[in-house]
Amino acid sequence: MKKILLLVILVIQNISAQIISKDNAFATNGIYNSGINVYFSWTMVQDSAGRIYSSYTDPNGTDSVLFRLTTNGTLDPSFGNGGTVHLPHHTYQNQLKIQSDGKLIIFGYSNTAGIIYRILPNGQLDPTFGTGGISTIPPTGSDINVRSYGLILQQNGKIIIHGMIDGPNGTGWHQVSRLNTNGSIDSTFGNSGSFRTAGNPVNGTFVFTDNQSNIITLSNINSANNANGIMKKFNSEGQPITSFGDNGTLQMTFNLGYAGGAMMDSNNRIVYSNQDHEIFRINPDGTLDNTFNYNLDTYSGLNGGAWIQSIVEKNGYYYIGGNGEGDFSSTYFISKLNQNGSINSSFGYYSEAAALSSIEEMVINDNNIIVNGSGYIVKYLLNNSTLSATEAVKNNPEIAFENPAKQNLVYRSKEKVNRIEIYSLDGKILKTMQKDDSDISELPKGIYVAKITFENGKISTKKLIRN
Template identity: 55%
Template sequence: MIKKLILIFILLTQSAFSQIISKDNSFASNGKFTISGNNNYWSRMFQNPDGSIYFIYNKNNSSGTEKSFLSKLTATGIVDTTFGLNGELELPYVSTDSKLKKQSDGKLLVFGFNNGAAITRILPNGQIDTTFGINGTSLIPELGVDQNDASYGIILQNGKIIVHGMEGTTGQIHHKIYRIDSNGIIDNAFGNNGSVLTQGTWSSGSFVLLDNQSNIVNLTNTGIMEKFDSNGQPLTSFGNNGVLQISYSFSNFGTGTALMDSNNNIIYANIDAEIIKIKPDGTVDSTFNFDPAILPSPIWITNIIEKNGYYYISGANEDSNSTYFISRLTQNGSIDSVFNYFIETDSTLVKIEDLIVNDNNIIANGGGYVVKYLFNNTLSTGETVRSNTDIAFENPVKESFEYFSKNKIGKINIYSIDGKLLKTFKKNNTPASDLAKGIYIANIIFENGTSSTIKLIKN
């Protein structure tokens, strides 16, 4: 019998194949950039259209004092030494979780705490914008954090800046929202002389979100949902003068995350792997059925990103061999069977603190590393065969992995359909008897640095 060496991509009938396949070896060192400093604190990032990345981290400055810093990577994961001072800018505070936003004019806003809230505006070259606030920083001394060092943030609203956090003394601490003008001064036209006092308290905390109409939505651990119009006045058409009690019992609220999606739904998740969808009218969407029992291990969900009609979730596994995970949910909360569930096998990568999802790659930040992953998002429904001049496999695979390649092979990684690395080899005719019948993903890395991804069937 003459074996036919063919390369085929078998497509699922419902959607395009979109599975993480490998780290991007062209980024930093084998796909992983190491952040220097104190990695016990959270790091946030933002990606520019050219692929470069801003990120925040903590370390000791030249005087030995721990401070927060902002730095920039090129698209290839190398520190951009033209930014700030040799690639970094020392911020005027130290914070457990600095927030980072980019204005439409390219200027950056960072938000942390230094005896109160400090919002600093930075020029694209890494120099502080001294036209903002006082010498580049706007201070709101009254604002602080809740008992989980959370429940604070920054939101951009039509050229203005919304910041929120906790305010008050012990026993009387509440959640408060301020709006800042583009010059760094509190906007007294917002709310009551520049601020809004919400229902959130010190023990419960709050998530503050902006809907597609620039209305402000506040969600608390006690299940209270408030809506304000764009100028901080109660949205009287919602609930009772803008306030509604949600019929859901939240748990571990301060260790969760929330997203306002493109349809004004709130997607809320937490350390207990709860994920719910709250509709714009404040009711819980009963058709959204996320079941954490189908996941490989207990998880702490720290990020939710909406992209192309899906919800990407990520965070940390909570088992004894804790590393991080990335998965993708459909609109009804089920795990997308095409993307499925990816668990990182590198023991140094334990938690994702921030996530960027692009069309063909994912960038994860956490635990002192920025990591870039490639995934295959090139196929569309209806395709059945695609040729590849780099490599061809006998497909279906029988007793061994038999291939023909014009280029020298560096290594071949075989993954399960849910992203688990099962086998790595280089030699042609490597036995495949240790794999059960089914569908697998072959990620081929050539010695010249290029790579290919193939879906294989094992008979």
């Protein structure tokens, strides 16, 4: 018996596991609660010191607030008034970016104008920007899912902003504009400071800059005559790149679907998700990248799919976050994809049923992940070490298995179980279940590792023998 156990321990130590748990040293048990409704707080950015900025509009629609958290998740008293700044204008869906000098750029929209602020690191408006730290443009808004809207900082310090504007005959257009470093409209950009993309992009328009500082727009057109996506390419000065497509415009050969999230990776490829639970990658020439194969079926635990709203590249992997659908409609999740689109087996996916019903933005650090949505900011720690033998074979008093298991996995638990994942000893996920007495007869006899996720967010690992 001792000989067998020793063999199990040696194998288990080779499992590459990346277990997520909340950072209890951050805010309150890992969660900062702004107290604001899901529709009014969703943007976030982290500075080089690890401090977190976010902004919200109060539910009464009368006040817009910017705040900064320290690295431990508390309001930073050195910023603004006790950690908060009440912005002069009431704006919606504020976008945040940090310049290389530490100044913060904010872009939001109101019913009368698009508002751009530049904020000093102490929370004061920058008097060298616009008029007293504020610049305005004609009214600019987002589509119904807040996808056609954004802020980009160019390498030359200029600021690109983009969003929806009213078009002819009740249609919507997407407009891209640029500001000089002092907040004035840059008339050398595009056509006297701006250019427009395809009309009526109600399903989302994304704007990116590639490694050559070109500007790429990707739009899904809701039109019977233009059922597929449209990609446009402009140089850094907003002029069409005539060598691409038809004078800078490419009518794509496939439909993008109702927009979820999108990002341009380090190889100038666009990773795009939609509400059909799809993720695909688009080559720089506008064709589908057939080497990227995200398989929804591997998300067996999400029961009906997931709407991915945030995609972040880090160290050659894609981290995805969003909310589950189907039986998992009240959950949010985080996962990690390999370069070929497969789910990284050492990470799997982490989902949780909590007040934070969806992840809108993520910051991926080497040892932690910070997510934002529904008015909450949550910090998770990453355990990058291997799953230790002690963790794998420990006797967890919160849950007990019938072990060895035969045809079904039977357990008793003091805590309500969200799901149980069964892994092989080389770290591959084999099965996910959510109910007691679940059939595991398809697993060959042998030794496995069971990862148990409880509804309260706790995670436990146990050795499982299938007999």
